[in-house]
Amino acid sequence: MNAPDHALKVSDEALVASGRQVLEIEAQALAAVRAALGADFAAACRRMLACTGRVVCTGMGKSGHIATKIAATLASTGTPAFFMHPGEASHGDLGMVTDADVVLALSNSGESEEILAIVPALKRQGNVLITMTGRPGSSLARLADVHLDARVPAEACPLGLAPTSSTTAALALGDALAVALLEARGFTAEDFARSHPAGALGRRLLLHxxxxxxxxxxxxxxxxxxxxxxxxxxxxxxxxxxxxxxxxxxxxxxxxxxxxxxxxxxxxxxxxxxxxxxxxxxxxxxxxxxxxxxxxxxxxxxxxxxxxxxxxxxxxxxxxxxxxxxxxxxxxx
The missing domain is CATH 3.10.580.10 (CBS-domain)
Incomplete structure (x- = not known):
């Protein structure tokens, strides 16, 4: 039986059961990250609050997609931020980073070569390095000024290969940072509207x-x-x-x-x-x-x-x- 034939024989009930199992595994992953949240999270927030530059988010592959979203969320909630591709950083984009910036690097394995390659340059420049990995003993975790533990019990992918629970956990941890910073800054709905002038909220709160x-x-x-x-x-x-x-x-x-x-x-x-x-x-x-x-x-x-x-x-x-x-x-x- 080839793959298309097999897919056609899968019942609706089996598809729903699979979806529910994924959500259950990812819910357990979020619970694990929540339980691990502690002093390091507060330290990361303190470093970002003290930052006089921007938060530079970086990551490869799926972690890069999550880092892009975290940067967008931070920027829209009162913490200036942008995404930098670590591969491009080694070929000139590192010039976007100033010594006043904090770098938030995401890597589930903590061994992403493209990120590890730019860490020495960031260290020489004096940037604060905050990392988010699923392995506290990894190279990237050891090099960090602050490490955020994003370990999950298991990926939702039955093959254990596709980033699923790990990316959900990293995304949620990024949201937790953004909201904690938002509240610490006293960021208001009017502040939010100013960074969303074309959105519905911006029109409602800024148009007189x-x-x-x-x-x-x-x-x-x-x-x-x-x-x-x-x-x-x-x-x-x-x-x-x-x-x-x-x-x-x-x-x-x-x-x-x-x-x-x-x-x-x-x-x-x-x-x-x-x-x-x-x-x-x-x-x-x-x-x-x-x-x-x-x-x-x-x-x-x-x-x-x-x-x-x-x-x-x-x-x-x-x-x-x-x-x-x-x-x-x-x-x-």
Whole structure:
């Protein structure tokens, strides 16, 4: 029976059982790494917190992939970091490392030739070397200033060859470092957003009303003695589905919306040319300040079932306006 024929005969139950066994083995691996966590982990965190440069993560093969992810996680959570390929490091990339940097080297065996080849240069430069291996007695572990024990009871691969439990353990240990450093630095959601300006969280925490509102001549505004037809013309020009209504002093008196217009059109006794907009405007409009977060405008619109807001200053003078489409374009909602 060839391999494809054998694969076709494997039952769904066997596939599920295999998957569950892998997860169980990897859960045991994480438990083992957790139990081994101690003073060395704290020492590694202290060295990274004291670092005035970057954390340079390096590793070969699958360990390199894990090191790349650890570097990305550190960088996005307040610890400047990048990945350096150890093979390329011997051919010039070592110049990316300054004497202020801490090096985090990953190798399950602790004997990766490409990493061991660059250790003497790192030592001469005075870099702190933190290693993460599955063999505390390995060459790389012995050369480290701090060694993190990432030993696992077994790989999930039944052949014991493919890195599985060991890479899961290293990845989790990297996450543990990143989160411990994050908490030690007092890193906040706003800090996280600053390094993710294009992401959903960044938009929610960094985008303000003044970034998305219409201002100046684009704001629909009429005086409270203007007629409904004048208000309709202003609404049509500015295309926000409403117009702010202000007094002679420029202070907001109310808002006239598409809904108000429909109601007055249903009333045959309303003369659009002679009836002042103040007679039919909403007198308790929802407003927001220009420095508020854009996400707050979304919350107000949802809470009050409205589609637009007037932006006012501390004296309730109109400085802008926005509607739900502005928030959609900014991808706040």
């Amino acid at each position: 009303i003044h970034d998305v509102m219409h201002a100046g001549d684009d704001v629909p505004v009429v005086r409270d003695d203007a007629s409904i037809s004048a208000a309709l013309l202003e609404m049509s020009r500015k295309r926000l589905g409403m117009t702010a209504v202000v007094g002679a002093d420029g202070v907001l008196r109310g808002v006239f919306t598409d809904g108000d217009l429909r109601r007055c059109l249903d009333d045959e006794d309303t003369d659009l040319k002679s009836t002042p907009v103040s007679a039919l405007m909403g007198r308790s409009p929802k407003t927001i300040g220009a420095d508020a977060l854009a996400v707050e405008a979304a919350r107000l619109m949802e809470e009050h079932k409205i589609s637009a807001l007037v932006v006012v200053d501390a004296d309730r003078r109109v400085v802008g306006a926005l509607n739900i489409h502005d928030l959609l374009r900014a991808r706040v909602v």
